[in-house]
Structures are given as C-alpha cells and as structure tokens.
Ligand SMILES: Nc1ncnc2c1ncn2[C@@H]1O[C@H](COP(=O)(O)OP(=O)(O)OP(=O)(O)O)[C@@H](O)[C@H]1O
C-alpha cells in the first residue's frame with residue numbers, strides 16, 4: 317500500500333480513541349469546557365450510563381455564531397495561541413481536540429448563545445459531518461448534546477461495560493469536578509432521575525456533600541505553604557483509614573490528577589502511623605505557578621509532570637507528616653482553654669502522687685535516656701496541690717483495667733489508654749531517635765543465649781555482624797546452625813532476647829540485611845518495639861502508669877500505635893453526664 321494522508325474524520329476517530337475511551341471521558345471534556353467558559357451552573361443529563369446520551373448545559377460565556385463550526389474542528393481552540401501560552405496554561409483545555417474527537421464518534425448537537433447575540437445558534441454533527449448552523453432558542457451559555465457514543469466505531473463500543481458501570485464512572489467524574497470547584501453549582505440526572513444537586517458553597521461544605529460526613533468528621537485539615545507551593549484540604553485520621561484507595565483526590569491548580577509522585581509522598585507521610593495494608597484517604601488541593609507544572613503529557617490530561625518533582629514530594633510529605641506526628645493530638649489545646657471545672661464533685665488532687673523513682677524504674681527507665689549519658693531522669697512529679705486544670709493533657713492515672721487499659725483523669729474527664737499500644741509507639745519513636753543519632757546502646761546479657769538457626773540465616777548474617785551491632789544486637793555464629801546472642805538493644809532489654817533475635821532473623825531471611833537496615837528499617841524497629849512494649853496483664857503501679865502518660869505527651873504520633881490503631885480516647889465529663897442523664 318502506498319503512503320497516503322488520512323482523512324480528517326479518520327484522524328479524529330483515531331484521536332478519539334485516546335481522548336474519549338468511555339462516556340465518562342467525554343463528559344469530563346465537556347464539563348471542563350463549561351468550567352473554562354466561566355460557567356457557574358452546570359446541568360448534566362445522562363441516559364443509559366452516558367452511552368445513549370450525554371447532555372450538558374451551562375451558563376458560561378457561550379460561542380459566537382461564526383465560531384460554532386470552528387469549535388468542532390480539530391486543533392481549533394480559543395485557549396492558547398503560542399508555546400508560551402501553553403507553558404502558562406491556566407485553563408483546563410488547551411489542545412482544541414476534545415469536541416472534534418467526540419464529534420467524530422457520536423451524533424452531536426452544539427447549541428450556544430454568546431452574551432452579545434440576539435438568539436442562540438445550533439449545529440449538528442453526525443460522525444464528523446457538519447450541517448449548517450440554524451437558529452435555536454436558549455439563554456446565554458452552551459448546551460452540548462451527545463448521542464449514541466461510538467455508533468460508528470463498533471469495535472470501541474464493544475469495550476464499554478454495563479450502563480451501571482459507565483454511569484458510575486460518569487458520576488465519579490462529576491463528583492471530582494464538583495470537589496475542584498465548590499463555587500459552581502452542579503446537577504446530575506440519570507435516565508430522567510436527579511442523582512445529585514449541589515449549590516455553590518464553601519469548600520468544606522462541598523467536601524461534606526460529595527465525600528460524605530464520615531469523611532469530613534474523620535479528617536484533619538491541611539494548610540501549608542512554602543515559596544511558590546501551597547496545599548490545602550483534608551487528610552484522614554490514621555485510625556479511620558481503610559484498605560480502599562477510592563478516596564484519594566488530588567487537584568493541581570484545579571485539575572484532577574492521578575500522580576504517582578503525590579500518592580507516594582502521602583503514603584510515605586502515613587508510613588509510620590498506618591498499617592501497610594491500609595491506604596490513606598485525602599482530598600488535597602495543590603497550587604503552584606502554571607509554568608512549574610507540565611499538563612501536556614497525557615491525552616486525558618490526568619497526568620502531569622512537575623518541574624521540581626523532588627521539591628513537591630518533600631513539601632507534601634512534610635506538610636502531612638508534621639500534621640500526623642503532633643504528639644497527643646487535640647488534647648493540649650483543650651486543656652489550655654482552662655475552663656472552670658464542670659463537676660463540683662471532682663476532687664482535683666485526688667490521684668497524683670509523687671513518683672517514686674525506684675518504683676517507676678522497672679517500667680519507665682528502659683524508656684529513658686541512655687544511662688551512660690548521665691542525664692538525670694527528669695520525671696515530671698505532680699505536686700499534690702496542683703489544680704486539675706493545670707494537669708498535663710493526659711492527666712494522671714487512676715487505675716489499670718483488666719490488665720489492658722489505663723484509666724486516667726484529666727481536665728476534660730476520663731482518659732482511657734491502651735497501654736500496650738501506647739507504650740509500643742513510645743518505644744518505637746525512641747528506637748528511631750536512637751538509631752538516627754547512631755547511639756543504640758546495648759545491654760550485654762549476663763549469660764549469652766544460644767539459638768538454633770537455619771544454615772542459610774547464619775550465612776546471611778555472618779558478613780553483617782557489625783551492622784547488627786550498630787542496632788544493638790551482638791550476635792556471634794557459634795556453628796553453621798547456631799547463633800549466640802550476647803547483647804540486645806538496651807531499650808528492649810526487658811523483652812525476651814530469644815524472641816527478639818528470632819524476629820530479627822525472620823525479617824533478615826525475608827529482606828536481607830542491607831534492605832532491612834535501610835528501607836525496611838522502620839518496619840524492623842516497629843516489630844522490635846512491639847516485643848519491647850509492656851504486655852497485657854502486666855501489673856503497672858500508678859507511678860509507672862503516670863510515667864507512660866508523660867512519655868506519650870512527649871512522643872510524636874503518640875495518638876496511634878505503630879499499626880495506626882488509636883492509643884487513647886477521651887471521655888468528657890459532658891459525655892459521662894449525658895450517659896447518666898445528669899442535667900445541670
Ligand atoms: N461550553 C463551552 N462554552 C464556551 N465555549 C466552548 C464550550 N465548549 C467548547 N468551547 C469552545 O470550543 C473550543 C474547542 O473546545 P475543545 O474542548 O475541543 O478544545 P479545548 O477546550 O480548547 O482544548 P482540549 O482539547 O484540551 O479540551 C474551545 O477552545 C472553546 O473556545
């Protein structure tokens with residue numbers, strides 16, 4: 317076959333394969349056009365999942381009579397005129413390709429009226445064949461009515477899923493754009509039934525409408541700026557995260573994007589507070605100058621490229637990580653309100669007793685500074701005259717419940733603490749700090765313990781004994797299948813050395829020493845912390861419990877254990893009063 321130039325309609329049909337792979341993609345293009353045209357009210361009507369019909373009406377600026385045909389032509393756009401414009405592009409569209417692509421594979425009617433026109437005009441295109449514009453009736457704005465998508469490209473039509481699935485994708489598209497533009501009213505109807513109606517509203521209200529109250533009440537607001545970067549929005553509390561990846565919404569300069577770099581930055585920010593099988597949910601709006609991001613890298617414009625991708629990664633990671641690492645989130649500010657005590661029956665200085673250092677040592681000391689540092693243990697001693705509203709955020713311990721929970725009293729009321737989970741976090745953070753400072757003190761065992769191991773494990777660790785010593789484990793290989801443990805990390809000296817060493821060997825077998833000590837380091841420390849943390853059914857004295865509370869207050873991310881479960885709950889006096897129907 318000789319080389320020939322393809323006819324325009326065929327070119328558009330080929331392009332349509334990339335731009336509009338399904339009804340939701342066509343809908344996205346049309347909605348973006350409406351937003352680019354300055355619409356503040358957009359109505360969407362779908363039939364049969366959008367396959368039969370997609371009709372979008374807006375109240376934007378409209379298209380002039382003599383430009384109607386142009387709007388449907390390939391590479392015809394009002395949004396950019398030069399490469400410089402492309403680099404600064406602030407509109408959602410810029411290629412002049414969407415309408416031409418859609419018109420090549422569907423029956424399209426475009427009717428529009430611009431502000432200065434006496435009446436509207438409509439043009440009809442059937443699979444790329446354009447008819448002459450005819451007068452029509454409508455207010456200022458544009459209506460695009462797309463019927464029988466893919467009617468002339470049956471191969472593509474076959475790839476469509478059920479109406480319900482296609483509808484779900486369309487609805488998701490509307491929801492995303494609605495999140496991006498809370499200032500615009502949207503309505504969505506499917507097969508004649510209204511599915512969604514959103515008025516223009518503040519961003520927080522829109523998020524509640526679109527993502528639900530459960531999302532809103534389980535999230536923390538993000539707001540950070542650095543140089544030319546800004547991020548705002550909401551991220552989920554670690555304790556409310558689920559396995560689903562559906563609720564990850566990111567907008568860059570108002571454009572919905574799926575960006576691996578951003579997903580990674582967020583995953584990293586949650587790494588320490590979330591079990592690896594859970595995914596964070598978030599809705600984030602990132603703003604940066606348009607020339608710092610290339611939006612022209614993907615046919616559907618959902619992928620972008622940042623000029624300074626490292627910078628963006630760092631910025632997002634730190635903004636979110638900082639937010640999640642606040643020690644004892646929420647407690648401190650409430651205490652600062654120092655409201656008069658709610659309950660006249662509260663005896664403020666009931667519980668706190670001066671800590672007896674010796675008694676507290678058994679439990680507390682392993683968490684404290686390395687003994688050789690010579691730093692005196694600074695145990696916060698509660699003066700018995702202290703009024704309760706000056707009490708520390710987590711208050712003072714009252715008792716231990718069933719060997720699992722610590723009960724404490726603070727200014728707001730009752731605090732319930734999962735002692736293992738809380739202690740696990742405290743030990744974990746201390747291990748990390750010690751390792752970062754390259755000072756992991758070891759506790760030499762009085763009598764070394766011997767372990768029978770797999771020959772492969774012994775071979776794997778033998779070249780790395782020095783590195784293991786750096787993290788506090790002193791091991792020696794006593795035979796091809798036995799290892800002697802001579803020292804364990806001092807922070808973990810109360811844990812069972814055999815169990816501890818076995819869990820290190822298990823991780824080494826799976827990941828190898830090098831990976832374990834580099835990228836898997838925190839996972840390893842988390843496992844160790846779990847061994848080192850106080851076990852259920854271990855009796856704690858009040859000073860030990862108080863020591864734990866003070867440690868929690870001083871520890872980053874103390875609100876969740878290493879697996880993302882909450883470590884403590886506040887039950888306020890108000891809630892208790894309500895429980896007992898105490899009116900006052
Ligand atoms: N709802 C609308 N209101 C006003 N003008 C519109 C509307 N839809 C399309 N247009 C005009 O038609 C032109 C072509 O639209 P089309 O979507 O094909 O291209 P684009 O938006 O410029 O770029 P892209 O292909 O990236 O979407 C636009 O540049 C715009 O001038």
Ligand SMILES: [Mg+2]
Pocket residue numbers: 345348349408409410414415
């Ligand atoms: Mg467009």
